[in-house]
Amino acid sequence: MRIAIIGFGNLGKGICRAFVDKAEFLRNTHGLIPQVVAVVDEFGAATDEKGLNLSQLLKTAETTGTVAKYPRGKRGKLARDVIEDVNADLVFELTPTNIRTGEPGISHIKGAMQSGKHVITSNKGPLVVAFRELDNLAKRQGVEFRYSASVGGAIPVISLARKLLGGNEISEIRGVLNGTTNYILTRMAAEGAPQDIIIREAQELGYAEKDPSLDIDGIDTACKVTILANSVLGINAKIRDVKRVGIRRITPDATRLAQESGQTIKLVGIAKRGLLEVGPKLVPMGHPLAVSGTLNAVTFELDLAREISIAGYGAGPKETSSSLLGDLLDIHHTLGG
Amino acid sequence: MLVKMVMELEDIPGQLIKSLEPIARFGGNIKSIMHQRERKTPLGRLPVMLIFEVRDKAMLKRILAALKEEGMRVTQLGEREGEVRKIVLLVGHIVHTDIRDTIDQLNSIKGVMVSDLNLAVGSPGRESSARMTITADNKEQVGLAISRLSNIANNKKLLLVTSIEAV
Numbered sequence: 001m002r003i004a005i006i007g008f009g010n011l012g013k014g015i016c017r018a019f020v021d022k023a024e025f026l027r028n029t030h031g032l033i034p035q036v037v038a039v040v041d042e043f044g045a046a047t048d049e050k051g052l053n054l055s056q057l058l059k060t061a062e063t064t065g066t067v068a069k070y071p072r073g074k075r076g077k078l079a080r081d082v083i084e085d086v087n088a089d090l091v092f093e094l095t096p097t098n099i100r101t102g103e104p105g106i107s108h109i110k111g112a113m114q115s116g117k118h119v120i121t122s123n124k125g126p127l128v129v130a131f132r133e134l135d136n137l138a139k140r141q142g143v144e145f146r147y148s149a150s151v152g153g154a155i156p157v158i159s160l161a162r163k164l165l166g167g168n169e170i171s172e173i174r175g176v177l178n179g180t181t182n183y184i185l186t187r188m189a190a191e192g193a194p195q196d197i198i199i200r201e202a203q204e205l206g207y208a209e210k211d212p213s214l215d216i217d218g219i220d221t222a223c224k225v226t227i228l229a230n231s232v233l234g235i236n237a238k239i240r241d242v243k244r245v246g247i248r249r250i251t252p253d254a255t256r257l258a259q260e261s262g263q264t265i266k267l268v269g270i271a272k273r274g275l276l277e278v279g280p281k282l283v284p285m286g287h288p289l290a291v292s293g294t295l296n297a298v299t300f301e302l303d304l305a306r307e308i309s310i311a312g313y314g315a316g317p318k319e320t321s322s323s324l325l326g327d328l329l330d331i332h333h334t335l336g337g
Numbered sequence: 338m339l340v341k342m343v344m345e346l347e348d349i350p351g352q353l354i355k356s357l358e359p360i361a362r363f364g365g366n367i368k369s370i371m372h373q374r375e376r377k378t379p380l381g382r383l384p385v386m387l388i389f390e391v392r393d394k395a396m397l398k399r400i401l402a403a404l405k406e407e408g409m410r411v412t413q414l415g416e417r418e419g420e421v422r423k424i425v426l427l428v429g430h431i432v433h434t435d436i437r438d439t440i441d442q443l444n445s446i447k448g449v450m451v452s453d454l455n456l457a458v459g460s461p462g463r464e465s466s467a468r469m470t471i472t473a474d475n476k477e478q479v480g481l482a483i484s485r486l487s488n489i490a491n492n493k494k495l496l497l498v499t500s501i502e503a504v
Contacts, residue, residue, distance in 0.1 A: 254428050262369075270501075280498050
């Protein structure tokens with residue numbers, strides 16, 4: 001399969017590393033030979049119709065900071081030109097998230113679909129802003145569209161719900177969907193330290209952004225609730241429909257009082273018909289959602305299976321490449337590969 | 338009926354099992370045990386909180402007598418609790434927004450009672466935190482109490498943290 005990768009941050013590099021490390025496994029087990037013909041980052045592009053040498057590309061990006069320095073790479077070459085011109089079957093859209101405009105992700109995804117290419121994305125922005133539009137466009141164009149990595153990182157939340165649990169009616173999805181806030185709450189409970197100190201440490205460890213408000217105000221979780229509502233529950237929801245409270249007001253005392261009653265405070269996203277909500281909740285210790293550290297967890301309420309829970313790593317380039325690769329294999333097999 | 342009891346145990350091996358044995362012997366059904374090793378009393382004893390079910394007052398009397406005979410110190414004995422309990426947290430200026438009024442408003446709902454309140458007062462200018470146990474005769478009343486509390490929290494600008502578990 002001929003692949004173009006738009007965006008070469010942690011996730012773009014992660015999927016390339018997986019292609020290198022697992023080349024033999026993918027070929028022998030799945031009959032898949034991923035051939036990356038174009039990679040674009042913010043500075044330029046590397047393209048090769050015969051397939052880029054990914055080890056060399058990774059090294060180039062690592063040492064020079066851009067794929068444009070790859071042999072015959074072009075500085076200043078734009079993603080949208082590459083998407084339209086390149087002879088590829090599939091585009092990975094892995095650029096940074098903008099939850100207000102969804103750009104440049106939306107344009108990239110539309111451009112890819114309009115030129116007949118399948119799309120896999122991890123980018124929450126386009127899904128939050130324009131889920132229906134993109135989903136319909138994919139159907140009209142007869143291309144496959146997958147976005148497993150947008151919710152739950154490595155945990156196959158969306159594909160579990162849509163495929164393996166497809167015979168169930170899902171009445172509610174609840175989840176710990178943000179690793180940063182879970183890390184902060186876990187440490188507050190363990191150490192009784194104030195939130196601002198733990199946030200500072202989380203920033204130093206790279207678990208929290210310089211501006212942590214997307215995480216701690218629950219906006220990231222609200223994005224994921226919106227995506228789950230649209231993709232799994234079929235609710236035509238926007239992020240403004242999600243009732244949202246973050247964790248800013250959670251005190252060390254509150255985490256202690258919770259613990260003393262055998263419970264723990266988690267930032268939980270809830271999606272069901274009539275209620276989309278993000279807020280701190282009391283979770284009994286031992287409950288499937290009482291995961292610690294940066295872990296994520298999701299529980300589905302179902303008519304047949306009653307309750308299914310799944311937990312795992314919600315972030316990280318290697319972990320998330322599991323979801324990206326899963327989507328690729330899903331498309332590969334859907335197309336008869 | 339449900340009984341909530343706090344005992345203080347000597348910090349020597351075998352005390353916990355010794356404290357539970359009389360409850361089981363007289364037919365009490367233990368629902369939960371919270372043994373808090375890190376919360377020693379000034380006299381070096383360890384508090385253990387038990388919730389157990391007894392058939393009637395007579396059964397409870399026999400259990401208490403047996404515990405006394407074993408030399409166990411019962412420091413708190415809870416009243417008969419309602420059928421349904423719900424624990425919530427509140428964060429904010431809980432005291433200054435008249436905690437008495439908050440509790441009274443909940444207690445005014447028929448069959449609802451605020452049965453426990455743990456308050457951690459914040460340092461000056463900071464928000465306080467509280468854990469509140471609401472007991473009620475049935476699920477509907479607890480639901481009613483939570484939605485009333487949610488309104489109160491809104492008006493008093495308190496953060497209400499409820500359980501993810503359905504009532």
